[in-house]
Every structure is written in C-alpha cells, then in structure tokens.
Amino acid sequence: MLFERAKQYETASFKGLYNFICFIEKLRLSSGDMGAAKIIGENDNVVRIMSIHKSKGLEFPVVFLASTGKQFNLMDLNENLLLHQELGIGVKYIDYEKQVQYDTLTKSAIRSKALTENLAEEMRILYVALTRAKEKLIITGIKKDYEKQKEKLLQQIRRIRKTR
Numbered sequence: 001m002l003f004e005r006a007k008q009y010e011t012a013s014f015k016g017l018y019n020f021i022c023f024i025e026k027l028r029l030s031s032g033d034m035g036a037a038k039i040i041g042e043n044d045n046v047v048r049i050m051s052i053h054k055s056k057g058l059e060f061p062v063v064f065l066a067s068t069g070k071q072f073n074l075m076d077l078n079e080n081l082l083l084h085q086e087l088g089i090g091v092k093y094i095d096y097e098k099q100v101q102y103d104t105l106t107k108s109a110i111r112s113k114a115l116t117e118n119l120a121e122e123m124r125i126l127y128v129a130l131t132r133a134k135e136k137l138i139i140t141g142i143k144k145d146y147e148k149q150k151e152k153l154l155q156q157i158r159r160i161r162k163t164r
Helices: 002-011 017-031 105-130 146-163
Strands: 060-065 081-084 088-095 100-103 133-139
Touching: 002 017, 060 105, 081 105, 088 105, 100 105
Parallel strands: 060 133
Antiparallel strands: 081 088, 088 100
8 A cells, every 4th residue: 555655656746755754644634544455465476574484384486584694592591490391390509608509400401301392493493494485495694703604514514425
C-alpha cells in the first residue's frame, strides 16, 4: 500500500521525504482509511526476509544465510542457577569463609547436558537453513582475524585430506 501511495505521490510531481510524509498524513486525515495493503501470495515474485523457523518446509530459488560468522549464544549456561527437566536444579557452591564459589556436580552435569541439547537444536536449525535453496545458497558472515581463521581452516582441511 505504501508503494502504491509513493507512486501516486511521484506522479503528482512532488519531491522530498518531508513532502511525502505530509502527503501521507493528508491522505490519512482526509479519508480516515488508507485501504488495505495488497496481500502477497505464496508464488509472487518477491524478496522475503524471514527467520529460519518461518522458512521450515518452504523452498526458494535463492537463499541468503546471513551472519554466519557469529558463535551460538550459550550465555545461559553460565548462570549461577541452571534448571533441567530431567536432571533438576544445579547451583554453585559458595564457600563464604574462603570467599570462593564452585560449580556443583549437579550444575556441571546440567550444563553439559544443556550444552549438548542446545548444540543439537542449533544444528537442526542450521540444517533447515541450508536446505531451503533450490538453485543457489549464499552464505555470508564477518569474522575478526579473518587471515588467522582462514589458516586454521586450511590446516584442518589438510589434516582431513591426509586421513582419507
């Protein structure tokens, strides 16, 4: 709907963002209802931006998988208190006399189990993302110390090739 109004604005030979905003405001005030936006069909030739979760079960000719240079967010596993459906509650042991704290065995077990479960879920989500493209998959990401990371990856590739 906004696109249609912008075309209408341009045909009236007005210029500038300020005038466009005023134009939209006058339309809104004069008619009260600016109409409904056109509903996009499943097969319309448009660019769609969506989460990986929303893309499950769909396929597209070209898919961009962005921000792959980031690590998985595992910050929740560093909390002082961890909860798990099967294993229960895991807390830190605090020795007030020595002013130190330690992870208890239960907390370590819960952290380990939660880490495994979180990584498994992230891998499932990544699988969904990597299998949405029919023709072309473009993966983007930014990494600090690119040259250092590149060399590490090349070393891993060389090691893998030697074992085959």
